[in-house]
Amino acid sequence: MKRFIGFIKKEFYHILRDKRSLFILFGMPIVQIMLFGFAITNEINNVDIAILDHSKDATTQEIINKIAASKHFSIKQVIEKESDMASVFQKGQVKAVLNFEKKFSKNLIKDNHAKVQLVTDATDPNTANTISNFINAILQNYLKEQNKNITVSHQVIPQTRMVYNPELKSVYMFVPGVMTIILMLVSAMMTSISITREKELGTMEILLVSPLKPFQVILGKVFPYIFLSIINAVIVIVLSVFIFKMPVQGSLFLLGLESVLFIITSLALGILISTISATQQTAMMISLMGLMLPVILLSGFIFPITSMPLPLQVISNIIPAKWFITIIKGIMLKGVGLQYLWKETLVLLGMTVFFIALSVKKYKIRLE
Incomplete structure (x- = not known):
């Protein structure tokens, strides 16, 4: 036991002396959570639009003022004729043009309807669709205010209520995914080079002839990173709650x-990569390139898994991040407990045992 504790202390000292490893472990997650949390969003704010008002009456001015008062849009310019629309789009000055017909107010009062055309720049289809939805919502809200004293028989008025994220904040979607990616990639990357580092430094022979058993070497390599990764997870959660206002x-x-369990799973995966890699560079490439794309694409972080082809849905089940994202969203956003998340927890626990057992087996093979 004393040898095992001494081995763990040696690993701690080695990590603390390596400034590059400390930067990767603590610096990169902070930079990533801040960068991704602010940059990755499907919301629109201060989008530049242009106005083409053929009517120039009080009603159109009210609608324009209502749009301008929204945080989502900024009236970049007012154009005078339809031929100017192509020019402003080509110059990239605006993302949309709102085109009011002539006699807009008169038609609205006399015929109970008036036409307004929304022309959007669809080079970015998602943004164009979002702009259209927001503009339509503002117009519908304006009409509702104008018609609040008017009743029409047999009306069907749908009422929509958003649960768990009523304000539709995209940060509630992206931050759990970013937390998962950071914890998995950093944990796996750090441990993936631990055993390969011993090989390159020529100290592997010392471990091979030491009285430490293979599982003790594996646990000794993992334990310091568990402690440091827990600190990392606390930092990420604190930033998520206080900077991005993520609820818990x-x-x-x-x-x-659950975060500790996922960290151990990721560390065990990193150790497995380390046992099958000959060099630190190979281990780093596998942990980065081999894990990053599957984690981003097949974990449900950005793309819904149910929308994928069946083979990819099956493959996604072997991605630990998929199960942890379900857990973290369930706890932070839905407020559910272990009675709803026991299956995902057991899957992560099973993966951890599998990765550690396979790492010990691979390490034993290298002892022979």
């Missing part, structure tokens, strides 16, 4: 336990 509806204690 469920148990903070359960969130901590």
Whole structure:
């Protein structure tokens, strides 16, 4: 036991002396959570639009003022004729043009309807669709205010209520995914070079002839990173809550336990990569390139898994990040407990045992 504790202390000292490893472990996650949290969003704010008002009456001015008052849009310019639309789009000055017909107010009062055309720059289809939805919502809200004293029989008025994220904040979607990616990639990357570093430095022979058993070497390599990664997870969660206002509806204690489990899973995967890699460069490439794309594409972080072809849905089940994203969203946004998340927890626990067992087996093979 004393040898095992001494081995763990040696690993701690080695990590703390390596400034590059400390930067990767603590610096990169902070930079990533801040960068991704602010940059990755499907919301629109201060989008530049142009106005083509053929009517120039009080009603169109009210609508324009209502749009300008929204945080989502900024009236960049007012154009005078339709031929100017192509020019402003080609110059990239605006993302949309709102075109009011002539006698807009008169037609609205006399015929109970008036035409307004929304022309959007669809080089970015998602942004164009979002702009259209927001503009339509503003117009519908204006009409509702104008018609609040008018009743029409047999009306069907749908009422929509958004649960868990009523304000439709995209940060609620992206931050859990970014947290998962950071914890997995950093943990796996750090441990993936631990054993390969011993090989390159020529100290592997010392471990091979030491009285430490293979599972003790594996646990000794993982343990310091568990402690440091927990600190990392606390930093990420604190930034998410206080900077991006992510709620924690469920148990903070359960969130901590599940985070530790996922960290151990990621570290075990990194150790497995380390045992099958000959050099640090190979281990780093596998942990970065081999894990990053599957984690981003097949974890449900950005793209819904149910929308993927069946073979990819099946493959996604072997991605640990998929299960942790479900857990973290369940705890932070839905406030559910272990009675709803036991399956995902067991999957991560099973993966951890599998990765550690396979790492020990591979390490044994290298002992022979």
